[in-house]
Amino acid sequence: MLYIIEDTINGILMGSIYGLTAMGLTIIFGVLKVINFAHGSMLMVGMYVTYWAVTLTGINPYLAIVIVAPVMFFFGYYLQDIVIKPIFIAEKNVREPITVIIVTTGIWYILDNLTLLIFGPQYRSLADNPWRSKMLEFGDLFISVPKLYGCIIAIVTAAAIYWFFQKTSMGRAIRATSMDREAASLQGINQYKIYNLAFGIGSATAGIAAVTLVPFNNVFPTVGVLFDIKGFIIVVLGGLGSIGGALVGGIIVGLIESVGPQFMTATWTEAIVYGLFLVVLFVKPSGLFGQKHDW
């Protein structure tokens, strides 16, 4: 029984971190209507930035957010502006620009393999890292501290993004574009600038997620792929474009992964996650929080 409680708590904690990794994906989709296949790579880049920032300056890994988030924001902003935007413009009459989606996979391939070339395939983790296996003890109950921090950061980030989209004028402009590009551009909103911003914000979120991961996760060139696929499942579970949905979807996946092994071999839990994904597609294809009509 105790194990189940412990696994449930850890599942929720890890799940909210998953949700955080997927949040940028859902923001970018919500505005650009494009799945960013490079999102896992952005997470990976964020992890390397975090790793080097901490290793070179020796700052507290969680303080690295003040470096990583802005760096990733500008990286995403200009990646969209320089690489993706021209393709958007070339295909502006196309309802769903598949070329843009495929270009993000090109970016994924380049980023992952460039990292492999530069930093090599080895796994890296922070030196003298006091967080890695730090536990909070409640009697016999053990809770991972870095995951707890990650969960808190995930909730704060989600709340901040929600606030930004609801309350600030820039956030409202982004939302207006996400609902109706043509109407928004008629009101003088520059559609492509909004795309840059959304991509920047999505990437910054990936950066924040990276910061929460580095204290207890290894850093290596293909680390993003793991979270990429998981992220796709999470955003569909929660409803593409829904920020709260990403968090809930993440927690569902986290719970399956951590409680599941009590009942079966751990590897099967992965198959169960895919199975659940397909079930949701059949039963409620728009996800738990998605809009019903999505043409």
Added chain:
Amino acid sequence: MALLVVKDMTKQFGGLRAVDSLNLQIEEGQIFGLIGPNGAGKSTAFNCIAGLFPPTAGEITFDGKNINGSKPWDLCKQGLARTFQIVKPFGSKSVLYNVTVGSFATTNSRSEAEAKALKVLEYLNFADKKDILAANLTIADRKRLEIAKALATEPKLLLLDEVMAGLRPNEVDEMVEILKNLRNRGITIFVIEHIMRAIMALSDRIVVIQFGKKIAEGTPDEIANNEKVIKAYLGEDYAVA
């Protein structure tokens, strides 16, 4: 005989009643106009009839059959075709290809479909542009293509959603002629239009809606002289036109 009967049709979007208990009846061979200020629910009414989404309440009968909730593609096969207010050409394809897609509704053979499409294009004085990519057409030609595609499905009833918006006056006149010719060939036409001059010249009968509700119905003359209509909507517009 009535080709289309709409009875107490209501469409609700959340708290908004876009169409409110609309009643209308279109006789075979008529040109029937639907007008109203922006946001009056005209396109919503069209979309319900054409099967894009089902009405919340009410009954739609086409050609003697209840068509509530029928899918657009089934309606098309039954003889109900439509155009879109925002034209939707298959931009990467030629004009002929676009129209051939429509004529496949009545045949499985490509050569037959193409021959039918060509006939429609000739009928609309459009055949000289058959090899142009749809994306490269002018607005007027896009509207014409929209009609050509719908016509190619060989409809009994044609729903036209603002096919004259954005046209120059001489192009409007040409379009009015085309539509009159179509009616003379036995096609019933249900038209939404903003250009008063055109709809007054064209329609046998007109329904005016405002906030989803019918406020008047009658011949163009009756509508033009209807106090309610003039107050609600026609006032300035008609004076200008």
Added chain:
Amino acid sequence: MNEKQINRLAGIGLLVIAFGLPLVVRSATYLHIVVLLYFYAYLTTSWNLVGGFAGVLPLGHAAFVGIGAYTSTILSLQYGISPWLGMLVGGVIATIVGVLIGLPTFKMRGAYFALATIAFAEGIRVIVENVDYIGPLKVNGPRGLQIPPLETGLVNYMFASKEPYYYIILVMLLLVLFLTWFISRSKLGYYLNAGGEEPEAAMALGINVARAKLIAMAMSSFLTALAGTFYAQFSLYIHPKSIISLDLSFEIAFIALIGGRGSIAGPILGALLLRPVGDFSRIYFGDTLPGMHLIIFGLVLILVMHYQPRGLQEPLTRLYKSLVARLIGKTTGGGQEHGIARS
């Protein structure tokens, strides 16, 4: 000579070259590379039925390759059934799976379909990697299946040299090309194109868009699975990482987009460009610069999408047409381009 005759001549010329190639290329290594090139061209052409014509983005076709390969191999190893028969069984299973994925997702935005195909392919890979048996069927987990040598010959789908494999995949490729050409000129082809480009307009013209896409998906899954059997018999060893991998799924999509999605020549052109680029950069950079070939893939992809979003087939078709026009001594009118190549 008129344009039609020149086209026919060029076609016959290409066929002669294709069928005569093994008489000239005697190196098994090079022939191996060409066989794989045809294999990829075949996969991409099958992919193109749904990814090109139907205007959606399937990113899990490796699952169908895997279903084909595993089905025929298991049936042959455990029950002694000829791979030719197993190939058809695999095709049928893949068709059912393909339809099941398409059923809920074709009514949604394209993104859902893309994600569903990925998740499904990954799900299948995870299962195959983690179990030794599915019911009575031995899939042997991550170790994969080895096909022991049998008597060579057509019946066992096993040959001592590369040439028979070359001709099998060549004929498969030609058949699937012919099928695509035929469909693109049929009602289904028109319906797929229309539904892919403007679904609402297509529906209003009497097209049940989701059903047309399902038909395309069924055919595409079936044809893709057939290639899985070919791959199994050609390499005599299959394991989940090699054939049910995301990399394979993506490479197929890359080839299609670079060559020209929705055109008949596109997959061939894409495979002709991308496969050698991949093979040679792997050979030259494989040891010193791991991953270099994937960087090159990514760069080629981004550049082509940037400058030729309709793929390389568009400028190449234009080039070919102007060459033909020059041959028959007619000047080309620049304004006469109307995208026949894509139709």
